Amino acid sequence: MSEEKEIREEVSENTENTETVEEKAEETDSCEALKKENMELQTKVDELKNAYAKAYADTENMKKRLEKDFETRSRYQMASFAKELLPVMDNCERALAQATTDEAYRKGVEMIYSQLQNALAKEEITEIEALNQPFDGNWHQALMSEEKEGVESGIVIEVLQKGYKIKDRILRPAMVKVSA
Numbered sequence: 001m002s003e004e005k006e007i008r009e010e011v012s013e014n015t016e017n018t019e020t021v022e023e024k025a026e027e028t029d030s031c032e033a034l035k036k037e038n039m040e041l042q043t044k045v046d047e048l049k050n051a052y053a054k055a056y057a058d059t060e061n062m063k064k065r066l067e068k069d070f071e072t073r074s075r076y077q078m079a080s081f082a083k084e085l086l087p088v089m090d091n092c093e094r095a096l097a098q099a100t101t102d103e104a105y106r107k108g109v110e111m112i113y114s115q116l117q118n119a120l121a122k123e124e125i126t127e128i129e130a131l132n133q134p135f136d137g138n139w140h141q142a143l144m145s146e147e148k149e150g151v152e153s154g155i156v157i158e159v160l161q162k163g164y165k166i167k168d169r170i171l172r173p174a175m176v177k178v179s180a
Contacts, residue, residue, distance in 0.1 A: 078123040079166050086164055086172055089116055128163035130156045130174040139163060141173040145180040155179045
């Protein structure tokens with residue numbers, strides 16, 4: 001019986017070893033599956049982080065673009081209204097250039113002209129300096145050229161109509177006569 005008992009113990013050990021090997025194989029397969037799933041999830045997390053970063057950058061760029069557009073609009077909002085006022089300024093200058101005996105009338109036109117100048121100056125609308133300056137096609141529009149002794153070529157010798165700019169943009173170019 002002892003032999004039988006030994007055989008049974010040996011079979012029992014082999015069975016336990018087989019079960020242990022099978023359990024270890026199952027654990028290894030399970031571990032590999034978990035590692036694979038972990039890698040897939042990590043890849044998905046990386047993709048989502050990338051998508052988030054792109055969406056965030058797009059949002060920031062749009063925000064900056066909208067702020068810049070708003071700043072530009074508010075900075076130059078007076079441009080179209082100022083263009084409508086420039087002929088009024090021209091007419092005031094013409095009226096002031098005429099000789100008159102009615103000083104009250106002249107004083108009234110001067111007051112209106114002064115108020116218009118102040119209102120435009122508050123919005124940083126200024127006259128373009130042209131007389132005796134080198135001709136600049138960005139700010140001046142040449143209507144005529146004339147040879148003038150003692151003046152080098154390309155210099156503005158007469159302003160036919162004043163030009164104006166708002167901050168750093170042109171509203172109306174100065175119409176000028178240039179030396180040839």
